[in-house]
Amino acid sequence: MLSLVKELCLLNGVSSGEDEVRAFIREKAAPYAETMRTDALGNLIVFKKGAKATGNKLMLTAHMDEVGFIVNDITEDGYLKFAPVGGIDPRVVIGKRVSVGLGRVQGAIGLKAYHLVSAEEEKNVPKFEDMYIDIGARDRADAEAAVSLGALVAFESDAVEFGYGMFKAKAIDDRVGCAVMLKLLEEELPMDCTFVFSTQEEVGTRGALGAAFSVTPEIALVLEGTTAADLPGTDSHRQVAVPGRGPVLSFMDGGTVYDRELFELMRELGEKHQIPWQLKSGISGGNDASAVQRTKEGVRVAAISVAVRYLHAPSSVACVQDFDHMHALARKWIEAVACL
Numbered sequence: 445m446l447s448l449v450k451e452l453c454l455l456n457g458v459s460s461g462e463d464e465v466r467a468f469i470r471e472k473a474a475p476y477a478e479t480m481r482t483d484a485l486g487n488l489i490v491f492k493k494g495a496k497a498t499g500n501k502l503m504l505t506a507h508m509d510e511v512g513f514i515v516n517d518i519t520e521d522g523y524l525k526f527a528p529v530g531g532i533d534p535r536v537v538i539g540k541r542v543s544v545g546l547g548r549v550q551g552a553i554g555l556k557a558y559h560l561v562s563a564e565e566e567k568n569v570p571k572f573e574d575m576y577i578d579i580g581a582r583d584r585a586d587a588e589a590a591v592s593l594g595a596l597v598a599f600e601s602d603a604v605e606f607g608y609g610m611f612k613a614k615a616i617d618d619r620v621g622c623a624v625m626l627k628l629l630e631e632e633l634p635m636d637c638t639f640v641f642s643t644q645e646e647v648g649t650r651g652a653l654g655a656a657f658s659v660t661p662e663i664a665l666v667l668e669g670t671t672a673a674d675l676p677g678t679d680s681h682r683q684v685a686v687p688g689r690g691p692v693l694s695f696m697d698g699g700t701v702y703d704r705e706l707f708e709l710m711r712e713l714g715e716k717h718q719i720p721w722q723l724k725s726g727i728s729g730g731n732d733a734s735a736v737q738r739t740k741e742g743v744r745v746a747a748i749s750v751a752v753r754y755l756h757a758p759s760s761v762a763c764v765q766d767f768d769h770m771h772a773l774a775r776k777w778i779e780a781v782a783c784l
Contacts, residue, residue, distance in 0.1 A: 445623060445767045446611065449603075452619035456543065456598040458512030459529050459647045462486055465508040469622060469641050476629040487655040488641040494633035496782050503638045503661035503743075504628070504774075505652055505732050506621025506668065507645030510614065511756045513597035515544065515577075518588060522581030524551070526597060527572060530646030534572055536757045542577060545595035551579040599758040609764050610687070616760045617669030618645070620750050624667050624771045631775070635782035645732055646756075649699075652732035656739035663706065663744045663781060666733045667774060669762070670694075670724060670749035684728075685751035687763035690720030691770045692749040696727050699734030706746035706781075713776045719769050724749065748774055 457465035466488050473480060479491045488508070511530030518524055524544065542551050555575050556565075577597065581587035603613035613619075625639050638659050643651030656664070670692050672685045685692045693710050695702055714721040733745040750770055753761040 445627060445771060446605070446764050448623040448626060449611070449616070449620055449767060450613070452622055453603040453613035453615050456548070457508050457510050457615070458596040458598050459509040459644045461596040462508040462643050465622070466641065469508070469626065472626050473629050473639070483654060483658060485651045485654045486643040487651045489655060489659065490629065490639040490641070492629055492633060492637055492639070494635040494637060494782070496635040498636045498782070500636075500638055500659050501662045502635060502778065502781055503640055503656065503659050503664045503736070504625055505640040505642050505655070505664060505666055505736065506625050507618045507642045507651065507732060508622060509643055509646050510598065510617070511646050512599065513542070515591060515593055515595045515597060518584050518591070518593070519576070520584050522579070522583045522587040523554070524577040524579060524587065524591060525573070526575070526577055529596065530756065532756050534575070535569055536754070538570065538575065540758045541600035542597050543600050544577065544579060544591050544597050547590070549579050549590050550600070551577040554578045601759050605764065610761055611764050612759050612761050614758055614760065616750070616752050616762050617755055618667070620669055620762065620767055620770070621667030623767070624774055627771050628774065628778070634779045637778065642732055649730070649732050649735035653735035653739065656736040656743060660740060661743055664733070664736045664746075665774065665777065666731050666736070666745065666747040667770065668731045668747060668749040669752040669755065671726070671729060671755050672751035672753045684726040685722055685724055685749070687751045687753060687761065687766060689722045689751070690714070691766060691773050692722055692724045692751050694724045694747045694749065697724065697730050698728050699730030700737055700745060702733065702746055703744040706744055709780055710746060710748070710773065710777055713780060714773055717772070717776055719773045719776070721769075721773065722751075746777070748777075
């Protein structure tokens with residue numbers, strides 16, 4: 445599982461530019477798919493037959509996209525101006541390495557030199573419009589030869605293990621969900637399953653909405669990364685989830701109230717099979733479930749997440765064991781749903 449997560453995290457797939465991730469997943473999924481298609485929004489929809497023929501009853505989804513930026517101007521001096529794609533904290537990006545466009549032009553995010561900052565400016569969080577990307581261009585002509593307006597910008601980050609079973613990379617949210625679905629595709633499944641590798645989750649769960657209308661499932665399982673705040677200075681009741689304590693189960697978040705029966709089933713399976721799990725204690729955030737749940741006459745939804753520190757940052761951190769436990773719990777849950 446870890447090697448697959450590593451490979452996926454090293455790919456660039458800022459929302460609306462998931463092509464590289466989709467091509468990788470398509471190649472990995474092809475030997476196990478009954479059918480496979482890409483829809484108008486770029487979702488990769490893979491159907492695999494299981495031991496029990498249930499058609500489109502169950503859909504699993506994980507999003508391929510990651511947060512990043514988009515180039516919206518080039519200065520006379522050859523610096524790139526940009527806007528965020530998805531929710532990014534401007535405090536975490538200054539000085540970070542990025543790659544721009546399909547050619548992966550290398551750059552760094554810059555800001556006014558510190559010795560020029562006024563006392564008043566020092567008190568405030570810099571805004572994205574005050575930052576720029578330095579690609580080493582001498583002037584606008586140089587920059588325009590390498591980069592076009594509208595080019596997507598992704599963080600550059602290694603994918604490495606460190607410490608006591610921890611893993612650091614960009615885009616763990618939600619390449620870990622994609623990796624779990626690829627592993628499930630390799631297995632003999634107890635029922636028919638439709639796997640949706642969705643697009644544009646980070647800018648409003650847009651891909652999943654179209655995919656769910658197309659697939660029309662009765663039940664859906666969302667595999668995600670979620671916020672961990674187990675950090676110094678954070679009160680215990682605000683920590684939400686902790687890496688290493690198992691997959692995170694949600695009863696409600698900022699976009700969805702999850703199906704009670706499916707949620708309780710998940711908890712029971714974790715206890716029965718001794719798979720560690722934890723509850724997401726904060727009612728915040730959201731994922732593809734909010735779009736899928738509202739599709740047509742409604743869809744019953746459940747979610748399993750991995751706790752991720754520094755979500756939507758150049759380097760996120762998660763626990764390797766949680767990846768395997770997420771896969772194990774998802775597998776047991778599919779087996780139980782096949783009997784519903």
